[in-house]
Structures are given as structure tokens and as C-alpha cells.
Amino acid sequence: MADESLSEEDVEQEELSQQRKSHKDVAADMGSNGPEEDQSVPESINKPFQRKPRKKTSSVWNYMETFKANGVEGSRCKLCSQQFTKSESSSTSSMKRHLDKCLKAHGATLQPQLQFHKGLGNDVQFSAFKYDHAIIREKVSHYIMINELPFVHVESFMWNEIMKTATPLYQKITRGTLKGDCRTTYEIEKKKLVELFKSAQRINITTDMWTSTCQKLGYMVVTAHWIDENWKLNSRVINFCNIPPPHFGYVISDAVNKCLVDWKIQDKIGTVTVDNAKANDVAIKILKESFSIRNPSLPVEGKLFHVRCVSIGVLETMLLCSIVDIYGLCYIDY
Template sequence: MSQPTQNMESVPSASATQPTSFDAPIEINSESAPTPSSGVTGLATSQARKRKLTSKVWKDFENVILDGPNGGSFAICHHCKKKLVAEPSSGTSHLKQHLKRCVKRTNTDIRQKMIARPPNVDGSMQFGNFTFTQEVSRNELANAIVLHEYPLSIVEHIGFKRFVSSLQPGFTMMTRNTIRSDIMKLYQSKKVKAYRLFDKLESRVAITTDIWSSRQKRGYMSITAHYVDEFWRLQNMIIGFVYVPSPHTSEILCDALMNCFLDWNLDRKISTITVDNCTTNDALIQGLSNKLSIRSKSLLLDGKIFHMRCAAHILNLIVKDGLDIIGGAIGKIRDSVHFWTASQAREEKFVEVANGILHI
């Protein structure tokens, strides 16, 4: 059994004549522990060097020193327990090379890790390996363009390309025609899921529709379906946004709505239709009610509650009629505001008058 090396300068003179026992354990004290006779060699210790070990490689090695005439120092790998030379003159390059090829050591580079999920409640994060897929990134870009109404030309902007390249250099940016094709594929996949949802839906569907005019003076009809899902939550989905050529007569609007219902197979599930309060829509609802009654005969209460007039539009008409009565007074107030805010000096004078500092 080997014993630790001890300081020869701190050994009492009487101890030199005493025999040394190698069978009994010896308690080590680096300051005042007795030292065995100088004839004992080859004793291994884990005593640290006097010089400071600054290399990061020593985190994976244990520095061991041999005492005696045949002594020396070596490093023991924490992973495979292999012994390597660790003399001060030998450096640490061979230790680093061993770590690279050590079969029992797993090399982990945190730069190749990505955050797998958001931070936990206690602020800790979980990391996991990230696998880049071009197809997934293209779908996410198409989703972002649709969600935030970005222009298709964003994929050709130099600044956007540089930003994406800094996040993932392996991503190949596509043209606006390609991203348009991706968006249409995304729309078709979403539409198939919506078809299946409406087929399984057991409740009725309420419809709201309105005409929207673009800057090019072209009319578009927006059709929204409102329904209650299986968890009794109110949901809505835009099922149609179609171009309607002028003139926007009741017959043309009726055909556009009917085609949308047949396309989604909702002609037997309509409960009510909410439209603006105008004479054109009255004729539209009448023609639509006749077509649905002939095809399915499934209107609630024989169509008595089929037509719903938009309350917001009615309130808007009421407000407009009220503003027409007081239009003269509103015009004078607007002229007064325009006069006092025409210059900085007038604004300061108005504030002084309002605060009672200046009297007119």
C-alpha cells in the first residue's frame, strides 16, 4: 500500500530512527504531517503542482505527481482513466488531442444547440438539437406573409435576405412567384381541413357578408361563416372573398353567394344571413331564400328569421342623420380649430386665454 509524500523539512529528528509501516493508513497534513524515510520511492499523490494550472484541459484531467528519484507527474483522464505524461515541459497539446479522440467523452458544443422551448417559470431553459428543413421554413414564411399581409416582393428585398441569411445561412430564398405558389398550396391544404370540419359540424352556420371596394374601384364580396364548435365556443371563418363585377344588382350578388354555399356544401346548414339595411339586400335575401327553399327546404321557421339586418349599419345611419342636423355647428367648430392651430403663436395665445392669463 503506497503512502502520500510528506515534507522532509517538517519531520522531527526522532522520527528518522523509527521504522515506517506501509500497512497502516497515514493521515495527510500538508503543513506538519510526518514524512517516511527517503528510501521509499514511487509513491503516487494527487497533490497539486506549486505552479497554477491555467489551461482548460485540466477540467477533464487529474494532475498526479510521483515522488522519489524515479518520480514525475502524469495526467489521468476523467473519462477513460488513461494515464498521460504531464511534465511542465511537455505542454498540454497532447492532452487536448486525447480529448478529441477519447471514445468515452461526448463532445458538446453549445453553439450547435438551439433553445427547444420557451423559458420555464423559474427562468431555466431547455436546449436540444436543431434540424434545419428547407420545406418547413418555406411554409413558415408563407404563413407569416398571409398572417401579417406582407407584400410578396418582401422575398426580393436585400435587407430581408440579409436578415434571413444571418439566422440560417442554409436557407435558400425563393422568388415572389414561388412564394405565391406556396401560399396557394397552403390555402388548398387549409381549405381541405375546413371542408372536413364543416362536414362533421352538427350545428347551423350563420353567414355575414358585405361588399368591399378596392382602390381600383373593383368590388369584392367578403363572406364569413360563424358557428359553434364541439366545445361550445363561437368560431368564425372567411369562406369567400370573390370579385363581383359591376353593376352590383341583387341577381349578381345572389349568384355569388349561392356559388359559395354550394362550393362549401353549406346550402343545408344555413341558419341566418346578416347584411346591410338597404333595398338591394332585401331583394338579394328574397332571391336567395327562394333558391335555398327549392333546393333543400331546410330553412329555420320557413325562413322567417333568415334575414338579419346589421345593427351596426343601422346605428351608423342614425348617427349620420343626427350629424346632418347639427352640421352647421360642427363646421364652425372645425373652422375655429383650424384657425387656432394654424401657427405656434396662435396656439400659445389660445392657451393663455383658456387659462385666464390673457383677456380678449
């Protein structure tokens, strides 16, 4: 038991000193039985209830180093050795303002990183590397959508480890940010495709519907096919949407028409390929009447507007319609 004549503070100091001594004894025993290790007392023992310091995440620490001299803590610029006293709030604003000027003044002395990229032909071009987080976000959104990955993928531990290994300048992306980036990427790519459709003289459509066995919901996909100026067949999925029941002909025709108007290709439709369902017959009849009023110059007077889904020559039929419409080489009467 501690001496009662001692005050409470003295008792606490005595217990703390005994605790430090015991830790030193344990460290000495470990050092005698094995290789030499650091026998200093952990800082958590000296200050057991002090809040742990936060990790340094600011980019200024790439160019700053900490120091402690004459009981004063601070940071020092690695480029010009200017010192900054540590503030109570641990703010880095003053260091950021300094680095904005210091980096420009020492830019010529810093060795830039180089990046290589393929040029025209077999030429290889290189330029100074510059991390652009906006480009990273754009490429990640493409990666997620092409591989059909969940948004939370970018928050996984290994993803961030890989990106940090590729470049230490990588900044984390949250799933909320990624969701907005994917929407932005879709709108950008949609505008590009709309501009590409303007150069096509005739566009042919294939569409189909099915019901999900798990969700019990009906879905429809619409694909556009056209031949470009280089005589290459192009295909793009322009719509994938839920169609609520009942799946009558006028419901299908309305969904297809809205899709074509949204992509601004309603006046360029040559053929529509569907399966042999009665509802599709009604839908195509409604679409044909609507397109004939708006666009009287349907290929072969609209006789090939309705193409039934069979195993022979769907693409050949669309190609033939495009040739007839563009060059007027022949007239086919079916």
C-alpha cells in the same frame, strides 16, 4: 521611350515590371506613414484581364478546405483529409458523392446542434437541429400572407441578412417561388377549414358589398360564423371577390351561392345578415327559396333566415338560432 530593338513582348514585360515597382513604392510609403499593412501586389495587377473567380456557394465547402502544394490546387475533406484535384470546370459532384458517405461514417463524431421547443404545459423539449427548407418556405408563406406583405419582400437585402444570421444554412427564396407557396398554403388551409365545417351543425353568414373609390370596382366579402362543440363562437372569412356590375339582386345571390357551394356548406346555412339595400332584399329572397327546397329544416321555418344589419344582437341572434336548431329548446314566433 522604349528601346526600338526590343520586341513588343519585351516592351510589355518592361512596362508591367515598372507598374509593379510603382505599386510597391506606394505600398512602402503607406507603411512608413502608418501601421504595417499587407504590401503584396494585388492579384488583379498580375492578371488584369483574367476573369474573377466565382464565389463558392455550394454546401460542400462547409466540410471542404482548399490547398495548393507543388503547383497543384485542390480541396481536402475536413473529416477524413481525402484530397480532390481541382477540375477545369470547378465541379463539386465528386466531393458531394464523397460527403454523402463521409458524413454518415463520421456522424457519431460530429456534435449536433440542439433546438428547444415548448411541450405540454410548462415542459421544454429539445431535439437535434435539422434545417428543413420546406418548413421554412411554409412558415414564410404564412408570414407574408398574415402581414399582407408583397412577394418581393423575401428578395430584399436585409431579409436575407436576418435569415442568414438566424441560420447560415438558409437558402434564398424568390418571389416566384413564394407566390406558388402562398397558393399551396391557401389550398391546404382551405381543406382544413372544409373539414372543420363538417362538424358544425349550423353555419350563419354575414356579407356586405362596397365599391372601391380608387379602382371603381365592386367587392363582396362573405364571413361564416358558427358555434363549435365547446360552445365557442368562430368566425372565418371564406370569400373576398370582385363582383362586376350591375349589382342586381340575382347577381349577389349567385355570387353568395357559388361561395357556399365551393365550401360545401350550402345545406348548413341558418341565417344571412346583410344591410338594408333593396338589391339585398331580392338576393335573400332568391337564396331563401333555393335553400328551402334543398333544406326544408331552416331554423324557425326560415323566419330568421334574413337578418338585417342593425346594431343590436346580430351574434346573439345567430347564437339563438343555433341553440334552437341543435337542442330544440323553444319555438319563437316573430
